[in-house]
Amino acid sequence: MATETTSEAVGSCVGADGSAIGLPQLCFDWFPNQIFWLLVTLAAIYFLLSRIALPRIGAVLAERQGTITNDIAAAEELKAQADEAEKAYDKALADARAEAQRIAAETRAEIQVELDKAIAAADAQIAEKTGESEAAIAEIRASALESVTEVARDTAQAIVSALGGTADDAAVSAAVEKQTKG
Amino acid sequence: MATETTAQGDSGGLSFHPMDQFIVKPLFGDGPVHWYTITNVTLWMALSVLVIAALLVFGTRSRAIVPNRSQSIAELAYGFIYKMVEDVAGKDGVKYFPYIMTLFMFIVVANFLGLLPTAFTTTSHIAVTAILAFAVFITVTVIGFAKNGKAFLNLFWVASAPLALRPILAVIEVISYFVRPVSHSIRLAGNLMAGHAVIKVFAGFAAIAAIAPFSIIAVTAIYGLEVLVAFIQAYVFTILTCVYLKDALHPSH
Numbered sequence: 001m002a003t004e005t006t007s008e009a010v011g012s013c014v015g016a017d018g019s020a021i022g023l024p025q026l027c028f029d030w031f032p033n034q035i036f037w038l039l040v041t042l043a044a045i046y047f048l049l050s051r052i053a054l055p056r057i058g059a060v061l062a063e064r065q066g067t068i069t070n071d072i073a074a075a076e077e078l079k080a081q082a083d084e085a086e087k088a089y090d091k092a093l094a095d096a097r098a099e100a101q102r103i104a105a106e107t108r109a110e111i112q113v114e115l116d117k118a119i120a121a122a123d124a125q126i127a128e129k130t131g132e133s134e135a136a137i138a139e140i141r142a143s144a145l146e147s148v149t150e151v152a153r154d155t156a157q158a159i160v161s162a163l164g165g166t167a168d169d170a171a172v173s174a175a176v177e178k179q180t181k182g
Numbered sequence: 183m184a185t186e187t188t189a190q191g192d193s194g195g196l197s198f199h200p201m202d203q204f205i206v207k208p209l210f211g212d213g214p215v216h217w218y219t220i221t222n223v224t225l226w227m228a229l230s231v232l233v234i235a236a237l238l239v240f241g242t243r244s245r246a247i248v249p250n251r252s253q254s255i256a257e258l259a260y261g262f263i264y265k266m267v268e269d270v271a272g273k274d275g276v277k278y279f280p281y282i283m284t285l286f287m288f289i290v291v292a293n294f295l296g297l298l299p300t301a302f303t304t305t306s307h308i309a310v311t312a313i314l315a316f317a318v319f320i321t322v323t324v325i326g327f328a329k330n331g332k333a334f335l336n337l338f339w340v341a342s343a344p345l346a347l348r349p350i351l352a353v354i355e356v357i358s359y360f361v362r363p364v365s366h367s368i369r370l371a372g373n374l375m376a377g378h379a380v381i382k383v384f385a386g387f388a389a390i391a392a393i394a395p396f397s398i399i400a401v402t403a404i405y406g407l408e409v410l411v412a413f414i415q416a417y418v419f420t421i422l423t424c425v426y427l428k429d430a431l432h433p434s435h
Contacts, residue, residue, distance in 0.1 A: 014205055024204035025308045025375060032217035033206060034309040041227040045234055045288050050280040053238035057260045060245050060253075067247055 145180070152176045196389055200382035204306060204375065222302040230291040230304070238287070259287070263420065270424035274431055281321075282427075285314060286420040293374060293412035297405070305415075306374035308367060315367035318423050326430035337433040366422055373415050377408040 013027035014020060024030070153176045160172065209220045238259070241252030249257055263286050267279045289305055296303025304310050326334040338355040340348055381404050388397040 014207075018202070019199045020201040020205050024201055024206065025306070025371065027206070030206040030215055030221075030223075030307075031309045033215050033219055033221055034223050034304075034307055035313050036217045037221070037224045037227050038304070038310050038313055041231055042284060042288060044231045046280065046284045048231070048235055048239060049283055049287065053234075053242065053256070054260065054280055054283060056242050056245060057238070057256055060242065060247075060249075061257060061260070064247050 149176055149180050152180060196386055198383055198386040200379040200386070203302070203378060203382060206307075223304055223307075226292070226295060226302045226304050230288060230295055233291050233295065234287050259283075266421060267424055267427075270421060271427040272431060275424065275427050278325075278427060282420060282423055285318070285423060286416055289314070289370065289419055290413060290416035293416055294409075296374065296378070297408060297412055303374055303378055306371055306378060308371045311367040311371040312363070314370075314419070315363040318366065318426060319363035322423075322426045322430040325427070326433060329431060330433055334430070334433045337429055341434070362426065366419065370415050370419050373411050377404065377411055380404055381408070 013022070013024060013029055153172055156172045156176055157169070160166070206215055206221050206223055208215060209222060209225055213219070215221060237252060238256045241256045244250065244253065246253060260283070263283050264276070264279055267275050267282055271278070292303070292305040295301055296306065326337070330336075338352045338359065340351045340355065343351055381401055384397050384400040384404060388394045388401075
């Protein structure tokens with residue numbers, strides 16, 4: 001890089017053609033310059049880092065750590081809330097089911113009672129109707145028997161007359177009575 | 183990296199100047215380099231300060247809970263070094279985190295800036311890395327004695343070894359302790375200087391047409407390696423600093 005430097009004033013470490021004589025690293029003429037500027041540089045970097053950069057980055061990292069910790073805590077809390085809500089939901093569901101079953105059973109029992117009542121009423125009605133019908137049938141049967149006796153008497157009288165006899169009403173009646181009863 | 187300096191000589195042969203890229207020169211004029219002279223060192227160190235400011239200060243200006251790209255990189259660098267200090271040096275090493283972060287950010291940014299073509303690599307100079315390493319060495323030694331008093335010397339007295347071996351181990355420990363800043367600084371400067379010089383040498387071969395394609399491939403490959411080295415050396419320098427800090431805070435083996 002230093003080929004353009006042709007001045008002899010540069011020192012004993014650079015030749016007349018601008019190239020280095022020996023190791024430039026061991027040229028003691030340059031040491032004070034390098035050391036001085038190194039100390040200035042290190043002081044500047046140390047100032048930048050310790051006053052501005054490192055506290056800032058440290059604060060950002062701490063803040064991020066805090067945010068992450070908070071977020072995790074918040075997430076755990078929300079998870080706990082969600083678990084609680086699920087538990088409450090399950091409980092409500094179970095309660096509702098139990099309630100529904102209870103209402104169903106109650107309703108069933110009510111319906112059963114009404115049904116029993118209705119059946120009883122119907123049975124009573126049926127029994128009444130049956131009694132009435134039996135009475136009617138007995139009446140009809142009785143009247144039918146009477147009619148049979150009458151028809152038999154008339155028929156017997158007619159047969160007796162036809163056979164040229166004189167029908168004795170009382171005898172015919174007795175005979176018919178005897179036959180029909182027997 | 184200054185690949186443009188691989189000019190051919192007057193005779194038409196190859197001329198290599200792989201070290202010219204490391205020359206310190208005044209930015210304005212041709213005068214001598216005094217300690218206060220504004221040189222290419224000043225320029226590239228100032229650029230590293232600007233890059234660090236852009237990344238860590240400007241990049242994090244929104245202070246967003248959900249970071250954007252530049253803020254993510256800044257946070258990544260922060261977390262990387264913070265975790266390194268905490269893991270290696272322990273909880274009580276965390277208060278030295280700004281210093282270690284300063285070292286790491288300077289070295290890593292200077293290394294990567296040095297990879298730009300025609301750039302001047304400040305961390306390839308032993309003067310720079312030696313100051314960094316001796317600063318770490320002296321700071322750590324002072325912290326060690328200030329925190330532990332005489333107990334800091336237990337670092338050299340290996341209590342778990344057999345008694346007969348302890349004096350010998352103590353000598354070895356003392357030597358290794360004082361070699362630390364040397365190896366610490368030369369490792370960083372040497373790695374960067376070697377890589378950059380090798381790139382220049384390969385680039386110099388590009389003057390021969392027949393070799394030029396291989397030269398270009400080699401330069402590309404070495405450049406890839408240097409990108410790795412740029413980060414790894416910054417990482418190694420930083421983690422060794424943490425290790426030395428750990429020794430100072432907890433000197434017992």
